Amino acid sequence: xxxxxTTDASGMVMTxxxxxxxxxxxxxxxxxxxxxxxxxxxxxxxxYGEKQALFDVTIDIPxxxxxxxxxxxxxxxxxxxxxxxxxxxxxDICRVTGKIEIDxxxxxxxxxxxxxxxxxxxxVFQKPNPFPKSIYDNIAYGPRIHGKAKAGSEMDAIVxxxxxxxxxxxxxxxxxxxxxxGLSGGQQQRLCIARAIAVNPxxxxxxxxxxALDPIATAKVEELIDELRERYTIVIVTHSMQQxxxxxxxxxxxxxxxxxxxxxxERMFTNPSDQRTQDYITGxxx
Amino acid sequence: MSxxxxxxxxxxxxxxxxxWGRIKSGALKTxxxxxxxxxxxxxxxxxxxxxxxxxxxxxxxxxAENAVVDALVISSLPAYLTAGVDDARMxxxxxxxxxxxxxxxxxxPDAALLEAAERYNALRExxxxxxxxxxxxxxxxxxxxxxxxxxxxxRARNNVDGILRWILIVCSVLAILxxxxxxxxxxxxxxxxxxxxxxxxxxxGMEWSPQTAMRADQVAAEGAFGAVPVFWGTIFISAIAMxxxxxxxLLSAIYLVEYADERVRSTVKPLLxxxxxxxxxxxxxxxxxxxxxxxxxxxxxxGLSVASNSALAAGGVMGIMLIPFISSFSDDAISxxxxxxxxxxxxxxxxxxxxxxxxxxxxxxxxIVGGVLLAVSRAIGETMIVVMAAGLTATLTxxxxxxxxxxxxxxxxxxxxDTEFDSPKTxxxxxxxxxxxxxxxxxxxxxxxxxxxxxxRYE
Numbered sequence: 159x160x161x162x163x164t165t166d167a168s169g170m171v172m173t174x175x176x177x178x179x180x181x182x183x184x185x186x187x188x189x190x191x192x193x194x195x196x197x198x199x200x201x202x203x204x205x206y207g208e209k210q211a212l213f214d215v216t217i218d219i220p221x222x223x224x225x226x227x228x229x230x231x232x233x234x235x236x237x238x239x240x241x242x243x244x245x246x247x248x249x250d251i252c253r254v255t256g257k258i259e260i261d262x263x264x265x266x267x268x269x270x271x272x273x274x275x276x277x278x279x280x281x282v283f284q285k286p287n288p289f290p291k292s293i294y295d296n297i298a299y300g301p302r303i304h305g306k307a308k309a310g311s312e313m314d315a316i317v318x319x320x321x322x323x324x325x326x327x328x329x330x331x332x333x334x335x336x337x338x339x340g341l342s343g344g345q346q347q348r349l350c351i352a353r354a355i356a357v358n359p360x361x362x363x364x365x366x367x368x369x370a371l372d373p374i375a376t377a378k379v380e381e382l383i384d385e386l387r388e389r390y391t392i393v394i395v396t397h398s399m400q401q402x403x404x405x406x407x408x409x410x411x412x413x414x415x416x417x418x419x420x421x422x423x424e425r426m427f428t429n430p431s432d433q434r435t436q437d438y439i440t441g442x443x444x
Numbered sequence: 445m446s447x448x449x450x451x452x453x454x455x456x457x458x459x460x461x462x463x464w465g466r467i468k469s470g471a472l473k474t475x476x477x478x479x480x481x482x483x484x485x486x487x488x489x490x491x492x493x494x495x496x497x498x499x500x501x502x503x504x505x506x507x508a509e510n511a512v513v514d515a516l517v518i519s520s521l522p523a524y525l526t527a528g529v530d531d532a533r534m535x536x537x538x539x540x541x542x543x544x545x546x547x548x549x550x551x552x553p554d555a556a557l558l559e560a561a562e563r564y565n566a567l568r569e570x571x572x573x574x575x576x577x578x579x580x581x582x583x584x585x586x587x588x589x590x591x592x593x594x595x596x597x598x599r600a601r602n603n604v605d606g607i608l609r610w611i612l613i614v615c616s617v618l619a620i621l622x623x624x625x626x627x628x629x630x631x632x633x634x635x636x637x638x639x640x641x642x643x644x645x646x647x648x649g650m651e652w653s654p655q656t657a658m659r660a661d662q663v664a665a666e667g668a669f670g671a672v673p674v675f676w677g678t679i680f681i682s683a684i685a686m687x688x689x690x691x692x693x694l695l696s697a698i699y700l701v702e703y704a705d706e707r708v709r710s711t712v713k714p715l716l717x718x719x720x721x722x723x724x725x726x727x728x729x730x731x732x733x734x735x736x737x738x739x740x741x742x743x744x745x746x747g748l749s750v751a752s753n754s755a756l757a758a759g760g761v762m763g764i765m766l767i768p769f770i771s772s773f774s775d776d777a778i779s780x781x782x783x784x785x786x787x788x789x790x791x792x793x794x795x796x797x798x799x800x801x802x803x804x805x806x807x808x809x810x811x812i813v814g815g816v817l818l819a820v821s822r823a824i825g826e827t828m829i830v831v832m833a834a835g836l837t838a839t840l841t842x843x844x845x846x847x848x849x850x851x852x853x854x855x856x857x858x859x860x861x862d863t864e865f866d867s868p869k870t871x872x873x874x875x876x877x878x879x880x881x882x883x884x885x886x887x888x889x890x891x892x893x894x895x896x897x898x899x900x901r902y903e
Binding site: 243245248250273274275276277280281283285287288289290291299300303304350353354357 | 705706782784785786787788789790791792793794795798802803806807
């Protein structure tokens with residue numbers, strides 16, 4: 159727990175570039191054991207205006223594993239995902255109750271600055287959403303706004319490292335100045351993953367990252383997720399049962415705003431303890 | 445026969461045609477025949493065939509009637525009135541005949557003219573009666589032709605579609621032809637002006653004082669037609685206007701789209717749009733009665749000399765007029781940026797201001813630029829505010845507290861009052877108008893291109 163020890167928000171501000179580089183280097187070394195709890199949510203409920211979308215969700219998400227959220231549409235899995243980095247704050251009528259702790263610090267605490275929180279908790283969306291800027295600037299955007307690297311060779315290094323980790327470097331190294339929107343769908347999604355990695359987060363949230371991609375691009379992204387697990391805690395929302403089975407170590411099944419069941423993916427898929435999970439997995443509804 | 449009676453009769457015939465067509469096709473249907481189109485389409489088909497040819501005939505008739513009647517009257521005049529008379533003189537004779545025919549008799553006209561006036565009235569009456577009869581014949585012919593075509597296999601639905609398509613084509617061609625006509629009249633008059641004043645001395649001359657002698661015996665200045673100071677005034681006032689409108693419009697749009705909650709937005713937006721609904725002459729009042737005196741007093745208290753028609757007052761008020769224009773264009777452009785880009789920036793830990801500045805504005809820029817260019821072309825063409833609030837003397841100055849004049853103001857003053865349509869003074873208005881038209885046209889074309897490129901990007 160050398161890197162993630164810092165529990166308050168100020169500990170996460172890496173204004174000095176030297177520190178930033180140091181943290182980058184440190185993050186490369188897996189330091190925590192596989193079963194440390196990274197995110198601990200207890201009794202999380204979400205309301206959109208009067209309507210309650212999520213009911214008392216309590217779950218622990220272990221560090222450096224892939225956790226998959228599965229369930230039918232509208233079951234609250236994306237809503238819960240967006241609570242972890244407080245993206246729900248951007249929706250006016252949305253209200254969240256309960257507690258979500260990352261490394262022991264409640265993200266809904268008044269002391270936490272959501273802007274800095276989101277630098278620690280990266281997010282990849284359903285549809286690839288590169289900015290209408292060059293590939294280089296897409297990656298450099300995060301480090302730049304957080305003051306994590308000086309322009310020049312330092313930034314070049316971050317861009318290269320992020321693109322390499324996202325498995326995109328060899329495809330784009332000769333056209334870093336071309337617009338990111340000109341890449342293929344699968345490349346765009348990996349660019350978005352690289353963009354999230356560039357700010358050096360602990361956790362990466364993925365909201366159906368492959369639903370807009372073809373099978374080949376999907377396979378590449380899944381392969382990438384598996385590699386990223388070494389360094390990052392990953393939470394992925396997916397509609398595809400096969401995808402959950404392929405990439406995740408643990409899975410959580412949501413239904414109608416309730417967390418029905420959570421456990422090791424293999425056990426969930428072979429021997430679910432709840433009838434609803436059984437029905438969903440065998441394709442009886444959803 | 446008055447036009448309203450004719451219109452009423454034709455409309456009634458169309459209605460009869462519709463009902464008739466419906467009834468006939470309906471009868472076929474109840475007779476057990478499978479119809480291609482529903483009865484209403486057969487009705488429309490008959491009605492259109494009844495109304496359109498008759499309507500076209502009336503239009504052509506009205507356009508030609510005057511010329512034909514005039515020619516007939518002239519040819520019947522005695523030789524001593526027509527021999528050796530030129531066209532201009534002849535048109536005077538004709539208008540005298542017409543005013544006698546209308547019962548307005550001045551002095552004691554020639555007996556031949558009185559007779560001609562009577563003949564004129566008789567011809568007009570015959571003509572309108574003939575038109576009425578012809579229109580009825582055509583309408584009835586169309587009606588029976590269309591009705592005869594009704595059969596179970598007849599594709600009335602497709603035929604009505606075809607007719608509607610032609611109506612649409614005619615309307616759009618009319619709009620284009622009108623524009624062409626306006627441009628053409630502008631060009632012709634401008635050419636007449638440029639025959640008197642060389643193009644180069646008009647476009648690059650530095651002195652503008654269009655006072656010329658109205659009559660040959662009058663003592664007056666020769667007149668100088670260098671348009672540079674006038675165009676400078678337009679550019680200067682437009683620049684001041686954009687200086688006011690651009691920041692206020694753009695920033696209010698950003699606030700409304702990104703920061704304001706739904707309640708604020710739904711109140712502020714309509715309020716802002718009220719600004720767009722204020723007639724420009726009211727802005728003119730505001731400029732001349734409120735803003736100009738305020739600027740003058742403020743300037744005097746600082747020891748500056750301020751013209752009562754300062755460029756600042758006119759430009760500033762014009763800027764206020766353009767705020768809703770810029771704001772609504774920017775609003776559309778920013779709203780059109782996909783939500784996913786906002787999410788992407790927020791998820792990286794960008795603040796709201798960073799997201800707006802670094803992601804939304806660059807993405808919305810083409811739309812905003814398009815809106816700004818359209819606003820500039822409106823500022824250049826704006827007339828009422830500057831007529832009331834800007835000066836009349838053409839000065840080349842960069843001091844916003846002095847008065848300048850604009851192209852539109854000059855056009856208005858050149859054409860007001862007793863004017864002679866072949867003096868360079870009057871024709872200069874057309875020269876100014878042509879250059880103004882060309883520059884706003886260029887701006888609009890560029891703006892539309894920019895906006896189009898932007899659309900291609902997000903749809």
